[in-house]
Amino acid sequence: MIEDRPLISIVMPIYNEEGILLSAVHDLLMRLPALDRPFELILAENGSTDNTAVIAAELAAKYSEVTTFSVGEPNYGLALRRGIECAKGQYVICDEVDICDVNFYWRALELLEKGDADLVVGSKAMPGSNDRRPMSRRAGTFVINRLLNVLLDFHGTDTHGLKAFSREKLLFVVQACVVEQDLFASEFVIRAGRSNAKVVEIPVNIVEKRPPSVDLVRRLPAVAKGLSRLFVAIRLGR
Ligand SMILES: Nc1nc2c(ncn2[C@@H]2O[C@H](COP(=O)(O)OP(=O)(O)OP(=O)(O)O)[C@@H](O)[C@H]2O)c(=O)[nH]1
Numbered sequence: 001m002i003e004d005r006p007l008i009s010i011v012m013p014i015y016n017e018e019g020i021l022l023s024a025v026h027d028l029l030m031r032l033p034a035l036d037r038p039f040e041l042i043l044a045e046n047g048s049t050d051n052t053a054v055i056a057a058e059l060a061a062k063y064s065e066v067t068t069f070s071v072g073e074p075n076y077g078l079a080l081r082r083g084i085e086c087a088k089g090q091y092v093i094c095d096e097v098d099i100c101d102v103n104f105y106w107r108a109l110e111l112l113e114k115g116d117a118d119l120v121v122g123s124k125a126m127p128g129s130n131d132r133r134p135m136s137r138r139a140g141t142f143v144i145n146r147l148l149n150v151l152l153d154f155h156g157t158d159t160h161g162l163k164a165f166s167r168e169k170l171l172f173v174v175q176a177c178v179v180e181q182d183l184f185a186s187e188f189v190i191r192a193g194r195s196n197a198k199v200v201e202i203p204v205n206i207v208e209k210r211p212p213s214v215d216l217v218r219r220l221p222a223v224a225k226g227l228s229r230l231f232v233a234i235r236l237g238r
């Protein structure tokens, strides 16, 4: 039975994932009890054109720990943000359906619970990491990170993907973010780093359960727009 307030909220944006959603969630639900902490799993859907929303609703009906919502058009950042805002847990873990890395949860929770971090970022690009995605995706991550380093004075090695944080300490950062789509996750990490929060990167092993669902090239206009908006907001303060 779910407790009134879970300790951990796992927020997972989902979009056109009918191929792996059911098996990924079942697999995750089998492994989560080992954490020995009450949890909730929030499936944040928007704009899917396949059966993703229906499967998510069925999972929510079947498992008391699972909830789901759908918000309008495809928008990764908006889904993540809404999920974080409605999370009930003290700690929020952001994961992706093609990753579901419980090993990251363990390591991140240890840092959060000891007070050694307010935000733990799973880095695919720091020493010790092992990113087994296709070369084009790794190149994309490299280019985005260099742009964030140069344009936004970001000092870390990755912003997208696995994250865990104290909701109480970082909700104000989420609410200060101005971009949606893919760059929301980057803005969140960068703004957290510019606040007083303790941000710690840890290396992760990435093996995706399927190839990326959104074409890299089709994402470029939204990423370029988000980067210029972020430059104005963060560097020029407007
Ligand atoms: N709600 C929502 N979820 C999305 C959207 N796009 C992607 N997702 C979800 O976000 C997670 C990551 O999506 P992927 O397509 O694997 O993105 P990725 O290529 O791994 O991203 P990188 O690791 O940065 O290269 C998955 O759980 C997707 O279902 C979207 O528009 N809306």
Ligand SMILES: [Mg+2]
Pocket (backbone or CB within 6 Å): 096, 098, 208, 211, 212, 213
């Ligand atoms: Mg992926």
